Amino acid sequence: MATYSTNEFKSGMKVLLEGDPCSIVENEFVKPGKGQAFNRVRLKNLKTGRVWERTFKSGESLEAADVMEHDMEYVYTDGEYWHFMKTDGSYEQIAADKSAVGDAMMWLREQGECTVTLWNEVPIQVVAPNFVDLEIVETDPGVRGDTATGGTKPATLTTGAVVKVPLFINIGEIIRVDTRTGEYQGRSKA
Amino acid sequence: MIPTWDTLKKRARVLSDMRSALAFRGYIEVQTPVLGRYGVFDPHLHSIEVSTFRGTRYLQTSPEYALKQVLGRAPERIYQIGPVFRGNDVGPRHQPEFTMLEWYAPDTSLTALIEEFIDLLAGLTDAPDEWREGLAVEHHDYGELMQSFAGINPHQTTERALEAHLDAYDVEISHLAGPRDEQWRSDALDFIFSTQVQSHLEGLCTVSGFPGSQAALAEIEPTTGLAQRTELYASGIELMNAYQELRDPDELDTRWKKASEARSRRGMSQMALDVGLRDAMALMPVCAGAAVGFDRLLMCMLGLDRLDEVMILPWQDG
Numbered sequence: 001m002a003t004y005s006t007n008e009f010k011s012g013m014k015v016l017l018e019g020d021p022c023s024i025v026e027n028e029f030v031k032p033g034k035g036q037a038f039n040r041v042r043l044k045n046l047k048t049g050r051v052w053e054r055t056f057k058s059g060e061s062l063e064a065a066d067v068m069e070h071d072m073e074y075v076y077t078d079g080e081y082w083h084f085m086k087t088d089g090s091y092e093q094i095a096a097d098k099s100a101v102g103d104a105m106m107w108l109r110e111q112g113e114c115t116v117t118l119w120n121e122v123p124i125q126v127v128a129p130n131f132v133d134l135e136i137v138e139t140d141p142g143v144r145g146d147t148a149t150g151g152t153k154p155a156t157l158t159t160g161a162v163v164k165v166p167l168f169i170n171i172g173e174i175i176r177v178d179t180r181t182g183e184y185q186g187r188s189k190a
Numbered sequence: 191m192i193p194t195w196d197t198l199k200k201r202a203r204v205l206s207d208m209r210s211a212l213a214f215r216g217y218i219e220v221q222t223p224v225l226g227r228y229g230v231f232d233p234h235l236h237s238i239e240v241s242t243f244r245g246t247r248y249l250q251t252s253p254e255y256a257l258k259q260v261l262g263r264a265p266e267r268i269y270q271i272g273p274v275f276r277g278n279d280v281g282p283r284h285q286p287e288f289t290m291l292e293w294y295a296p297d298t299s300l301t302a303l304i305e306e307f308i309d310l311l312a313g314l315t316d317a318p319d320e321w322r323e324g325l326a327v328e329h330h331d332y333g334e335l336m337q338s339f340a341g342i343n344p345h346q347t348t349e350r351a352l353e354a355h356l357d358a359y360d361v362e363i364s365h366l367a368g369p370r371d372e373q374w375r376s377d378a379l380d381f382i383f384s385t386q387v388q389s390h391l392e393g394l395c396t397v398s399g400f401p402g403s404q405a406a407l408a409e410i411e412p413t414t415g416l417a418q419r420t421e422l423y424a425s426g427i428e429l430m431n432a433y434q435e436l437r438d439p440d441e442l443d444t445r446w447k448k449a450s451e452a453r454s455r456r457g458m459s460q461m462a463l464d465v466g467l468r469d470a471m472a473l474m475p476v477c478a479g480a481a482v483g484f485d486r487l488l489m490c491m492l493g494l495d496r497l498d499e500v501m502i503l504p505w506q507d508g
Contacts, residue, residue, distance in 0.1 A: 035381055055364055
């Protein structure tokens with residue numbers, strides 16, 4: 001596999017660090033007046049999600065990690081694996097385990113698009129799109145005409161996720177949610 | 191990338207003012223080659239190699255070796271303004287090619303040389319108000335700064351204490367791995383200085399009292415073991431290095447040997463000692479000398495943040 005020297009480091013680059021695939025988030029070259037030049041790098045471990053900062057000796061090399069992100073459609077789950085299909089026309093399917101799916105599990109919708117990160121062809125992370133439209137399966141009935149109180153109530157979605165919604169929203173309605181914050185955005189435009 | 195025309199005009203004016211000011215103080219401009227037979231032996235300065243019809247040559251990291259050979263022949267006040275090259279990487283304050291202003295003053299003490307330069311800066315048309323006459327420049331002691339801001343006595347601290355200190359950083363420090371020699375100690379101290387002390391240096395100020403291990407080609411004061419080296423900072427940015435220049439060829443040999451061993455331990459190539467420099471050292475007058483990153487100086491004078499704002503077609507950051 002290719003190697004990258006510190007002076008080639010770029011944000012978004014995928015490297016192998018102590019056996020784990022990591023993404024370079026930020027990189028800065030620093031040369032103290034008399035001492036060893038170094039690169040101050042912020043990294044994200046793509047397996048564990050951990051973000052941390054570390055210095056590297058200027059000129060040091062890291063192995064590139066075979067990490068690719070693919071747009072995929074969620075197909076189904078058998079309880080043990082979650083199956084996704086590539087949307088590039090190949091119809092290739094991959095199976096992601098629970099730890100790879102992680103928080104995205106709350107926002108999966110049949111045929112919904114996700115970004116799946118593959119490391120050596122194995123899924124290690126699934127990221128839901130920023131906004132999803134999901135149906136409410138459980139919530140207290142809304143009071144008719146109650147559009148102005150600004151109060152909220154919890155609503156359970158098909159995925160099991162619970163989101164705070166305005167009081168006038170009812171079961172069966174499809175709402176848009178910001179998956180990054182878990183916040184109700186409005187009724188689905190679809 | 192091209193700086194604004196206003197910046198380019200100011201750059202030209204500062205250069206012109208600088209030359210007038212140096213001439214007024216009796217300095218004669220000389221020009222030495224950028225391609226030399228020898229690279230620099232400092233383990234942390236990277237001399238870029240060039241392949242020529244006569245074999246490998248090195249782009250000079252500073253005109254020091256050549257200017258000292260001039261001094262060996264003519265003990266006069268000389269200066270040079272020209273391009274220097276340091277391989278490595280690009281950053282907001284670092285460019286592989288930059289402009290160095292370097293000068294030597296025989297029979298002038300280090301203190302007098304620095305006062306003279308601060309006085310020179312105050313007289314430049316484009317000098318910021320804070321640098322003008324009447325403003326006191328603070329003179330700091332390295333040991334005291336390290337004690338105040340890092341809680342370390344750099345002259346007495348142990349390797350273990352330094353390691354513990356580095357462990358306490360938020361950032362995981364892995365660039366200081368390697369053999370625990372005198373070079374390592376100097377590198378660790380320098381890292382701590384640059385990360386914990388430097389940002390606290392306000393306005394125009396000097397720092398002296400560096401350990402002998404950081405003397406480079408400066409004399410080492412025999413009773414204290416400290417380097418006769420002074421640095422000038424502007425708002426925490428290192429602008430100038432000034433030395434009471436070393437004149438002992440045997441001591442040069444010793445330092446070259448230590449540096450070569452440090453290079454070897456780190457898997458770095460060996461750099462032969464410049465024989466011309468060695469011969470000249472025995473003939474050099476007692477003198478103080480200094481070097482300033484001209485682009486950085488200009489950057490600070492104009493209140494800008496990055497070197498590429500004052501340089502034409504600089505190397506791009508990452």
